[in-house]
Amino acid sequence: MAKTAWVFPGQGSQSVGMGMDLLDLPTAREKFQQAEAILGWAVPDLCRGEDALLSRTLYTQPCLYVVSSILVDLLQQQGEQPDLLAGHSLGEYVALYAAHVFEFEVGLRLVKRRAELMDSASGGIMCALIGFDRGQLEAQIRQTPDVVLANDNHESQVVISGTEEAVAGVLSQVKVKRAVRLNVSGAFHSPLMAGAAQEFHQRLAAAPFTDAQVPVLSNVEPVPTLEAVTLKERLMQQMTGSVRWHETSLRLPVEGIERVVEIGPGKVLTGLVKRTCPQLLMENIQGMADLESRAAALVSA
Template structure:
């Protein structure tokens, strides 16, 4: 059984995460490490109000912590992947799971990433929208008609996410809805994966410049290129590229299928990625099914 571990990005956070994850044996150790590195209680924020948790600089370390604990729990059961991948922020968790850097380095980096993304554009000036049932090719042409709009995430055959100026997103959603198409604005605090975040990418480049990246234990299929990368210098380059460039998630899944992946396990708070894969009739499950029930198709 060729297996891939996949790690979710922003949007999979929810209030009550810390309480839910506290039942796992490794929770206390990593929650404490996270709070020490960050210098504040991320675990309190994870159980606090949704609006505070939703802030990029909070959501990112919160999801990273929960997802990493999920990885530790599944690893303890002797379950390992042949490949790893993460959606946007999730790529940083995938890198930690693959031993490119340690847990502490990862949580520091995702907090910084969240801060720099928040600083890159004034809150409310940028937004994102998910579009269902419109081909990526059609959307690539459509966004050209609006000022400051870009394709941000190629999520699946069914779903593509557009990102950019808030006013352009609003008129884009209205226009598509009037045409009988499905488009909805997302609850995010900025125009992720667009050139509006170039300053965040530059600041992150300075952060990772002096951090040693190790060769990954498992090849990581990276967002920016949708292919497996094992060279630490290339990993550094591509993890920065995806801050202000598109996430080729559908293409990354396609690449893993080409590589023979037969089972995807999502490690994170919600089942966002695994649900998307199940809809596409792929063999995908959430880590809770594996950890709690031991549901696994061959080891």
């Protein structure tokens, strides 16, 4: 069987209606009820509600974690097991859950606090850039204080993060085909999140982690590891560090990966990986229809 990596999307991949086709499953109902007890609100209500509310960081991150974790449970109940795991920003928490580094409740409590702190962050902006001279952009960022490369998604698709003045300064000096300001409350994955990160670290330090059962590529250091201590240290750096997704994509074939399965809403990550490593096979598991198709394919194989 092809060596497989499971990858998990982060904020921005959410969509109204996600997870609703899972409500009739006992496994899913149990997880939704458990999540409601922790969050104080029902994930299904947010997922079938208004897009503006679902897209607020406070709600987006827990909803993505819960829905993606349920899909992980269902795949593992089918006997599926990956050879490697990775997640984009919030998705890294689902990757750690899938690797059995922590229990569902532990991960959700971390995600809940992370979402609260990031939602209340102020100062700074994020801007997605598409189509630019890579060398010129990186040189300009090095010359400009208070701005960083926050999400390195692909050779020609990144997100920069920093003060409004610093981001504007970079854009005034670099020719970009398209620049889109993201609808977020602060400059995520930058040093401007240091205050929120310091407060979150207290919660993260106390969380029980065990060694992973499957190697995980972290955002800040896309080198596979099973060690709980290392995975926690890397997660400590994530809120202020860059998401090195381009390097993650390049690492997959180095680790012998032949197939990438994106688990959760949307197809953003498989799209990015495909552009970087076109030789890899791509698959998406977004809900019951995909799970049933996959189960049928395994039976007939």
